[in-house]
Amino acid sequence: MPEYQVGGFPMNYELLAVELDSGAHTALLRLNRAEKKNALNFALRGEILHCLLKLAQDDSVHAVVITGSDEIFSAGLDLREVSSIGPENKAAFLSSVKAMFNAVALFPKPIISAISGPAYAGGFDLACLCDIRIASETARFQQTEVIHGITQLVTPHWMCVGLNRIKELAWTGRAIGAQEALRIGLVNHVHPVPEYLGAAMDMARTIAGYDPRAVQASKRMIHDCLPMSLEAAMQHQFLVIAEFFGSPGSKQSAGGFVDKKHK
Secondary structure, three states: OOOEEEOOEEEOOOOEEEEEEOOOOEEEEEEOOHHHOOOEOHHHHHHHHHHHHHHHHOOOOOEEEEEOOOOOOEOOEOHHHHHOOOOOOHHHHHHHHHHHHHHHHOOOOOEEEEEOOEEEOHHHHHHHHOOEEEEEOOOEEEOOHHHHOOOOOOHHHHHHHOHHHHHHHHHHOOOEEHHHHHHOOOOOEEEOOOOHHHHHHHHHHHHHOOOHHHHHHHHHHHHHHOOOOHHHHHHHHHHHHHHHOOOHHHHHHHHHHHHHHOO
């Protein structure tokens, strides 16, 4: 596996393949544990955490895509590992899971999940924690935790599909396919298997081509406004917009657009 470096610090992983396109300012993270259905064990969680923390500091990376294989995105947490958790190591286990999910949820740059095949339990969580979801026609989503007698994350999914739907999915363990996921707003687009990853990378390249300061400020603004009232959210958004409105970059872009339109 090629070694990827951020600021001279090597990122050479065993369970996570990292592909960097410096010209397009994008990074592709591929879960590389297919023989175990890309189950998120301690080692893979640690590699995802480490990689995202480093990419967050890399100014040359403006957008990230996370994917699995064409056959499976992720079956969730490693059930062998889960079954071995006892009172003495439960806190450390949950801390590890929380740290990885927080690294995705709080990643400062746009992050897209490209999903093909099953995304179950923690794999479903991982997909929902990303900003945008691009699915293949074989994508399948399921919150299987209730089947195993445990509870689950619901907030990321609720933010995608609404409270009523996530209650149903969380409490019944019902699986949904790609087309239903598209209909209820869980995924943004659905493509044939040979095309879904390319579509996700194309979107990442488009986003990465814009001013990263503006894009990242927009992401912060959206997240900051979530717990606010409508009035407070509008006020906050106008404050952020004011930081960029009339800036040299925005003037240059607007001027170029006007010149092009009138040619």
